[in-house]
Amino acid sequence: MSTTLIWFTEDLRLGDNPLLSFESPPEALLCVYLLSPEQLVPPGEGLDWPRMGAPRRRFLWQSLIALRGELLKRGSDLLVRVGEPVATLAELVATHGVDEVRVRVPASQERGEQLARLAETLPGGVRLRPREGGTLLEEAALPFAPEALPASFSAFRRRVEAACRVEAPRPAAITLPPWPRDASRGLPPLVEVCGRAHRWRPDPRGGFEYHGGEAQGLARLAAVCREGGTIARYKQTRNGLLGADFSTRLSPWLALGCLSARQVHRAVRDWEAAYGANDSSYWVIFELWWRDYFFWAARQEGRGLFGPRRLPPPDAAFEAWRRGDTGLPFVDAAMRELAATGWLSNRARQNVASFLVKDLGVDWRLGAAWFEHALVDYDVASNWGNWRYVAGVGRDPRGDRYFNLLRQARHYDARGDYVAHWLPALAELPAGLGRHQPWRLAPEHFSPPRVVPEAWRHEMIDPQECRS
Numbered sequence: 001m002s003t004t005l006i007w008f009t010e011d012l013r014l015g016d017n018p019l020l021s022f023e024s025p026p027e028a029l030l031c032v033y034l035l036s037p038e039q040l041v042p043p044g045e046g047l048d049w050p051r052m053g054a055p056r057r058r059f060l061w062q063s064l065i066a067l068r069g070e071l072l073k074r075g076s077d078l079l080v081r082v083g084e085p086v087a088t089l090a091e092l093v094a095t096h097g098v099d100e101v102r103v104r105v106p107a108s109q110e111r112g113e114q115l116a117r118l119a120e121t122l123p124g125g126v127r128l129r130p131r132e133g134g135t136l137l138e139e140a141a142l143p144f145a146p147e148a149l150p151a152s153f154s155a156f157r158r159r160v161e162a163a164c165r166v167e168a169p170r171p172a173a174i175t176l177p178p179w180p181r182d183a184s185r186g187l188p189p190l191v192e193v194c195g196r197a198h199r200w201r202p203d204p205r206g207g208f209e210y211h212g213g214e215a216q217g218l219a220r221l222a223a224v225c226r227e228g229g230t231i232a233r234y235k236q237t238r239n240g241l242l243g244a245d246f247s248t249r250l251s252p253w254l255a256l257g258c259l260s261a262r263q264v265h266r267a268v269r270d271w272e273a274a275y276g277a278n279d280s281s282y283w284v285i286f287e288l289w290w291r292d293y294f295f296w297a298a299r300q301e302g303r304g305l306f307g308p309r310r311l312p313p314p315d316a317a318f319e320a321w322r323r324g325d326t327g328l329p330f331v332d333a334a335m336r337e338l339a340a341t342g343w344l345s346n347r348a349r350q351n352v353a354s355f356l357v358k359d360l361g362v363d364w365r366l367g368a369a370w371f372e373h374a375l376v377d378y379d380v381a382s383n384w385g386n387w388r389y390v391a392g393v394g395r396d397p398r399g400d401r402y403f404n405l406l407r408q409a410r411h412y413d414a415r416g417d418y419v420a421h422w423l424p425a426l427a428e429l430p431a432g433l434g435r436h437q438p439w440r441l442a443p444e445h446f447s448p449p450r451v452v453p454e455a456w457r458h459e460m461i462d463p464q465e466c467r468s
């Protein structure tokens, strides 16, 4: 009897999932998701938070429950286990006489190493078939060898835009081969993998609640791409800070693969066909190219993506940053939003990352590790790639990626609405730039921040101006 094992990873969907497409279907299909215990422990010494935080665990479990529902509808099922992946897979292969294991080609070296170990562990005769998926382009469609990936995003984008066509997404399978006889099935309850953290709920002040799963991702995509939806004005609104619809908010579904980039691309093209292409619709695809770029860059960087292996111990500046306690409202508001909701706008991510690395002088890897813990949309390539980019290390190193926070605040939060939203004490101050320098406006109530960078000399706000 032929049995195929599908190892689901960051591809928790049925639509546009090449793992579920068969020329000649096996007689039995075992669908498995494995949560590695490494995800549930701290990333380094002196750090007391797990790599996968509560927002992502919750979203992951919602997505797995939804995936199981879709698989059941098609005559299959899902088995979820917490366990070291290679050993667990080897055991399942032996127990159920599996002759083929399918898995998505990973971006990360960590998963790549697991695949290499799995290939060594599997008995002869069992095929390991990594398949690509999730990105706009597959390797064969790239207009260069992956090793010759252009050093900058702009050069990459120009090459792919000029030479490549994004394939249409594949439809979801209608039926699937049956479940192997006697194989166990189902998920452990979330409380078992989360402990007390399973009670975590996003703070309603975030204005948007993520629910994991393919149907929820497709529903958000349809809302973004409806007539007059976010896509119609994204180019103008994408740097927003407050509200549900200034950007697509598709990232958690893309990160876990509840949606593929090609599905988003198709929806954007359909919207353009119906209502006319504009700068905004183009810009959504532009951002998806960033995502592809970081995927291919991560494949090239290998272990180097994460910098030197051991994380440095956290210091007081890092602790203040991650707790949203630096005294600088624009940073503290964002870090509190992140902790309370698991999500942060791109503008805020860039600012807090730059502040940690360039102003506080903290090692960028600690910031990336905290984001890995805190983000609901954590994606290995996008997270570590963006951190390297802001820190000015890696493929496209530049020292000038400095965000002058006070200038940024003047530009993107001139009334101080964002900072007052997350730091209610600031709402007592008059709306305006003074909310970004409360230690100058009301020194009796607010202490100056831990650092006052030299670059802010020209950005200091005149307290008289703020009081009037």
Ligand SMILES: Cc1cc2nc3c(=O)[nH]c(=O)nc-3n(C[C@H](O)[C@H](O)[C@H](O)COP(=O)(O)OP(=O)(O)OC[C@H]3O[C@@H](n4cnc5c(N)ncnc54)[C@H](O)[C@@H]3O)c2cc1C
Residues within 6 Å of the ligand: 238, 247, 248, 249, 250, 251, 252, 254, 255, 284, 287, 288, 290, 291, 294, 344, 345, 346, 347, 349, 350, 353, 371, 375, 377, 378, 379, 380, 382, 383, 384, 386, 387, 390
């Ligand atoms: C320090 C830092 C860390 C980040 N970590 C992550 C991460 O772990 N996971 C993640 O998905 N994004 C990450 N980003 C990129 C970006 O901030 C988020 O993708 C975006 O804010 C998610 O919101 P959205 O879905 O509304 O994005 P939109 O602005 O609506 O963009 C649409 C989609 O394009 C992709 N995208 C947009 N910007 C980027 C970018 N700069 N890099 C890669 N893909 C992008 C995302 O898939 C996003 O969902 C990070 C950015 C920074 C500066």
